[in-house]
Amino acid sequence: MQRQNETATRTGGDIHTLEAVALAATRAAAVASYAWVGRHDQKAADAAATAAMREALAGAPGRGTVVIGEGEKDDAPMLFNGEVVGTGNGPDFDIAVDPLEGTSFCARDLPGALATIAFGAPGSFWSPGPGFYMDKIVVPPRAKDVIDLDDPPERTLAKVAQALGKQVGELRVVIMDKPRHKELIARVARAGAAVQTPAGGDVGGSLAVLLPTLDVDLLIGVGGTPEGVMTAAAVRALGGGMLGRLAPQRPEEAEAIRAAGMSLDRVYDCDELVGGDAFFVATGVSGGPLAGRPRESDGTTIAESLLISRGEIRHITHTTFDKISG
Template identity: 40%
Template sequence: MMKGSHVLDRLLVLEMVRVTEAAAVAASNLVGRGDERAADHAAVEAMRNALNELDLDGTIVIGEGERDEAPMLYIGEKVGARRDDPNAPRIDIALDPLEGTTITAKAGANALAVLAIAEEGGLLNAPDVYMEKLAIGPGYPEGTIDLSRSASENIRSIAKAKGVDPSEIIVCVLDRPRHAALIAELRGLGCGINLIPDGDVAGVIAVTDPDTTIDVYMGQGGAPEGVLAAAALRCVGGQFQGRLVFRNDDERARAAKWGVTDLNRIYSLEELAQGDVIFAATGVTDGTLLEGVKRRKNAITTESVVMRASTGTVRWVRGEHRREPGGQD
């Protein structure tokens, strides 16, 4: 059995792209059709089939979750061609076959097929609840951000580290009623706010790309998406903190089921995604991170990104498929 960093074989880097490509192409058939469930189902089926062709013993630790009651790729599901082989490399998998189901149904921007893998135990098995998130890109001193501080304090800290006035900081926030107070506080500082309708994995990753001009991501989104975003930041650099948010006893019971005992804990980047990590995403619709799937006369084109923590490499992959991945001629 392979040990250490060799568990994540170099070949798996491009294999992950094949998996996200398959999900993205399948979901792209439903772009703008107004059917979120059909788009999600198509992506799930395609991703599951692609995962089951891989030479590994995989366990879904972040999946479609309990909340969605999805028929496939649920937390705890085993995948891979060698899932019954005791000598196979054991891999933890976090995934969102379609990050942005509403975006896809409405043909909006930034829908992605997303996947992260790590060695067994490397990804936080987060319950399917909300997570308060705070993220900045690389290049800042450690400790620049801290979830135990107010939004205003964090903005001032980021501005000081960047050498600008707080009014020059651009913040990415999910456009939700629950963020009304946060948005008011940020606007009180004069910050620019990039409100996004959905897709907070892309929102978090945007802080790592200077071309987006986004300095920081703030606010509450899904905890599973938080782990996926943390996996990406582990590969490209940056700081991330997350704190689980529990709205009722049912969600607190869900946390207990997954071994979460400290309900107020602030998780660091390394606690969410540790060891060697591979992150891959393929665009379903055009966005700030990736172009979406394009259908041309004789081919389908895809754009993907794949990153690896142990090597710090980021690869941009443009695929031209004479047939749909996993499909028939």
């Protein structure tokens, strides 16, 4: 609480007054990248989302600093770490961002692509430095006190099932379909749980765990650190449980982490990943159960968003007069 009071004083205002700014930024990114849905050009879709989001954030009241951006690990277009946006006439705020989460879904016209962003009071977001990947686990509020990243998956399943009042065979688990997860997927399946294996999109998978309307109980596995910090903003806002640990995927990444004086063994909980007041926003790009894709109707463009803030999930429909261009 002391840290939140300090950051509130530094910002000179309530971070939640910027929710409309974040919604406008993800909406702009979603509409811009939707023009590339199904065109099999991930870089072009990512570039369109990034440019539109950067333009939307340029007019934000206040001074926003990108603490954790997306793109460095795969040489993609990005809002870069340390980039400053906004007019300066308002509160300071920090940003964690992925303008297009699920670029492959967008390129292949598969459900799950989202434009995502999190805003926090200054100093709220943990920075992973040169660490691009992290091992993570996300659970609903009732299971937040039983998780341990050092547990084998079978024990994790048993503990989460007990906390949720279920049998292991009733659990539904999200694990991204990556070569690094081959053994993990096999072990979870052998233990009796149902496994969803999307090709990417661990932010979307984590949101599915948090939303009571979706039948998902747990997300585990290695994903991106930007996605991890944004996920933590949503988890913290809703009282869920999350743990993360840096998990470099290449020797040079591990060496860079060590050179930065960071530990490869330390486990961070949700309140360490996001240590101050924050909120999370996502807007649908290629559709799916979280948010529909942008669409045109009677001369207007309609987009669907999720705002996760202060213990609430709000489903928001934006209607504007700008057009989707292809």
